[in-house]
Amino acid sequence: MEDKITLDHGSGGKMSHELMENVVLPYFANPMLDKLDDGAIFSLQGMRIAFTTDSYTVDPIFFPGGDIGALAVNGTVNDICMCGASPLMMSAALIIEEGFPMDDLKRILESMKESAIVAGVKIVTGDTKVVPHGAADKIFINTSGIGTIPHHIDVSGSNAKPGDKVIVSGTIADHGITILAGREGISLKSDIKSDTAALNYLVKRLFSRSRDVHTLRDPTRGGVGTSLNEIAQKSNVGIRIYEDKLPVKDEVKGACEILGLDPMYIANEGKLIAVVAAKDAEKVLNGLREDKLGVDAEIIGEVVEDNQGKVFMETAIGGTRIVDMLHGEQLPRIC
Amino acid sequence: MVKYLEEFRDPAVAKSLIKNIKDISTKDVRFMEVCGTHTMSIFRSGMRSVLPQNIGLISGPGCPVCVTSQGEIDAYVETARLSNVIATTFGDLIRVPGASSSLQNVRSEGGDVRIVYSAFDSLEIAKNNPDKEVVFFGVGFETTAPTIAATILFAKEKGLKNFSVISSHKIVPPALETIVATPGLKVDGFLLPGHVSLVIGENAYKPFFEEYNIPCVISGFEPVDILKGVHLLVDMIEKGKPELVNAYGRAVTPGGNPKAREAIDQVFRIEDTVWRGLGTLKMSGLKIRDEFSNFDAEKKLGIKVLDTPEPKGCGCGEILTGLKIPPECALYKKACTPSKPIGPCMVSSEGTCAAYYKYHED
Numbered sequence: 001m002e003d004k005i006t007l008d009h010g011s012g013g014k015m016s017h018e019l020m021e022n023v024v025l026p027y028f029a030n031p032m033l034d035k036l037d038d039g040a041i042f043s044l045q046g047m048r049i050a051f052t053t054d055s056y057t058v059d060p061i062f063f064p065g066g067d068i069g070a071l072a073v074n075g076t077v078n079d080i081c082m083c084g085a086s087p088l089m090m091s092a093a094l095i096i097e098e099g100f101p102m103d104d105l106k107r108i109l110e111s112m113k114e115s116a117i118v119a120g121v122k123i124v125t126g127d128t129k130v131v132p133h134g135a136a137d138k139i140f141i142n143t144s145g146i147g148t149i150p151h152h153i154d155v156s157g158s159n160a161k162p163g164d165k166v167i168v169s170g171t172i173a174d175h176g177i178t179i180l181a182g183r184e185g186i187s188l189k190s191d192i193k194s195d196t197a198a199l200n201y202l203v204k205r206l207f208s209r210s211r212d213v214h215t216l217r218d219p220t221r222g223g224v225g226t227s228l229n230e231i232a233q234k235s236n237v238g239i240r241i242y243e244d245k246l247p248v249k250d251e252v253k254g255a256c257e258i259l260g261l262d263p264m265y266i267a268n269e270g271k272l273i274a275v276v277a278a279k280d281a282e283k284v285l286n287g288l289r290e291d292k293l294g295v296d297a298e299i300i301g302e303v304v305e306d307n308q309g310k311v312f313m314e315t316a317i318g319g320t321r322i323v324d325m326l327h328g329e330q331l332p333r334i335c
Numbered sequence: 336m337v338k339y340l341e342e343f344r345d346p347a348v349a350k351s352l353i354k355n356i357k358d359i360s361t362k363d364v365r366f367m368e369v370c371g372t373h374t375m376s377i378f379r380s381g382m383r384s385v386l387p388q389n390i391g392l393i394s395g396p397g398c399p400v401c402v403t404s405q406g407e408i409d410a411y412v413e414t415a416r417l418s419n420v421i422a423t424t425f426g427d428l429i430r431v432p433g434a435s436s437s438l439q440n441v442r443s444e445g446g447d448v449r450i451v452y453s454a455f456d457s458l459e460i461a462k463n464n465p466d467k468e469v470v471f472f473g474v475g476f477e478t479t480a481p482t483i484a485a486t487i488l489f490a491k492e493k494g495l496k497n498f499s500v501i502s503s504h505k506i507v508p509p510a511l512e513t514i515v516a517t518p519g520l521k522v523d524g525f526l527l528p529g530h531v532s533l534v535i536g537e538n539a540y541k542p543f544f545e546e547y548n549i550p551c552v553i554s555g556f557e558p559v560d561i562l563k564g565v566h567l568l569v570d571m572i573e574k575g576k577p578e579l580v581n582a583y584g585r586a587v588t589p590g591g592n593p594k595a596r597e598a599i600d601q602v603f604r605i606e607d608t609v610w611r612g613l614g615t616l617k618m619s620g621l622k623i624r625d626e627f628s629n630f631d632a633e634k635k636l637g638i639k640v641l642d643t644p645e646p647k648g649c650g651c652g653e654i655l656t657g658l659k660i661p662p663e664c665a666l667y668k669k670a671c672t673p674s675k676p677i678g679p680c681m682v683s684s685e686g687t688c689a690a691y692y693k694y695h696e697d
Binding site: 007014018 | 344346349350353372375378379380381382383384385430439440442443444452558559562672673674684685693694695
């Protein structure tokens with residue numbers, strides 16, 4: 001491993017996993033952490049609790065469809081939901097760079113407040129630090145959250161079973177492309193918006209349609225391709241997906257063409273992947289489509305017995321190719 | 336635009352082309368797709384899994400990062416380390432290791448290295464940072480060269496004093512000749528690069544075709560485009576009638592784009608240059624003309640591009656000419672992986688080694 005941290009270590013792909021497994025985990029290893037799900041799940045006085053934390057460092061901090069505040073609340077709410085839990089309470093810690101405009105801070109706090117109301121969670125504790133100019137980039141936010149898991153629900157990255165169907169709740173790659181388009185120096189004019197949203201009501205709807213939801217994931221950093229690989233590896237199954245079933249907006253497809261990026265590896269902030277027993281797949285799909293956050297939901301593939309730990313795509317022209325985990329950051333190509 | 340693309344991805348058209356290819360193909364053939372974007376499209380569409388076994392597709396020297404010489408990479412790293420410089424580059428380049436470091440490592444050590452999507456973005460950065468020298472690393476073929484030329488022309492017109500370019504641009508036809516002349520290499524036909532042809536035009540390949548009489552098809556980048564190209568090549572071979580065909584007529588004209596060529600001619604002169612793995616190719620590089628030397632970072636900052644040997648064992652050269660496929664390189668997947676690449680073919684998303692690695696083609 002390199003002697004310095006590079007941005008590839010933060011990409012969510014293979015190098016992030018290597019950093020986690022080779023450097024971080026050895027210090028803290030325990031059965032709850034070792035599962036590497038979106039949050040830890042444990043029992044406390046007869047209740048099953050999900051506990052999760054995440055830090056938000058997005059640049060730009062304001063973007064079409066949301067801002068860092070909305071992300072910080074929705075992201076943690078979603079991580080709790082992906083454990084099968086209903087989110088209850090959150091913490092929020094702000095690290096602010098000296099000189100940051102007060103109005104921008106208020107705008108972010110307002111957005112956090114609104115997102116928390118929409119998601120039905122309370123921010124009950126927090127912290128604020130100010131660091132000298134240059135020691136942080138504008139503002140960073142860390143949020144943690146807890147929620148309770150009903151007894152009949154048992155979802156985990158390791159629960160996917162051969163025969164299950166793989167559902168994605170809507171169009172992929174919207175958030176990542178919005179952020180790229182918003183960065184200094186990229187003049188992509190488009191109407192693409194971040195999909196940042198709290199998924200707790202969508203998850204509720206999902207569980208109301210099926211008791212056989214085996215795995216939930218929100219494909220944030222690293223995108224759908226990375227999340228599917230994690231599921232295939234943890235559950236020791238193969239996953240086959242169909243290129244022509246993947247929901248991708250035309251504008252997002254176009255931007256990916258120009259930049260040479262694969263939407264399978266681009267971040268989402270308001271989408272989920274559900275691995276569901278085949279018998280319930282249509283019911284769940286229809287349920288998701290009744291919600292405005294799930295209108296574009298599709299069954300994109302299925303879990304298979306062979307090719308354990310791998311994700312395959314049946315391409316539109318009838319070919320087959322592997323969908324590997326990304327190594328580091330996706331880099332835009334030259335021509 | 337995307338709707339327009341869909342018809343070139345139409346599964347029904349693709350499937351009927353595949354059937355036609357299977358119907359007429361009897362001989363063992365190897366075709367070279369010259370452009371890295373072709374390589375990407377072939378792998379992403381799973382095309383190799385649907386073509387008959389007797390048709391081999393090998394990747395050529397058309398990935399801009401892959402043919403960038405070791406000395407050029409070292410020059411970029413040296414430039415990025417200068418304290419008054421903001422180094423601007425296309426994304427793929429930043430991971431390529433030079434002799435001592437990569438741009439990515441320089442950035443993690445505090446160097447100001449920024450990824451841009453167009454050289455015009457570098458001009459913006461130059462305008463906003465008048466006390467810094469903003470250097471753009473000009474890598475690519477006839478496709479990117481016109482925009483870089485336009486950037487330099489624009490900078491000159493606006494009197495911008497803190498913007499310069501290291502020009503490592505290369506031109507494609509000399510590389511084709513090198514490949515055909517490589518001993519031990521069998522290429523039965525070429526899929527010629529669509530984007531490059533857009534600029535240089537179909538006629539630019541005529542001297543090459545007339546000299547070597549080898550089947551050539553200028554092809555677009557969608558799966559249907561490529562399958563159409565393969566179909567045409569197979570047909571020529573089966574009939575024993577080599578031709579130069581422009582199958583990308585929706586974009587490429589016989590004469591190419593005169594404005595783009597004019598911009599190249601105005602700013603650059605052609606000279607011998609070193610290609611990674613191929614060595615020095617005569618009259619194959621674009622260097623900045625003397626009248627624009629204020630925008631030539633090599634002259635302005637005293638940066639020297641040396642003819643540095645490539646890392647020991649790196650098979651990029653043989654892979655770029657199709658002599659070897661990645662699994663035949665001793666370093667592939669062992670010492671050389673996308674996380675720790677040794678040669679640029681493993682770095683660029685369009686590189687053959689990266690494609691083999693990503694899609695497990697071994």
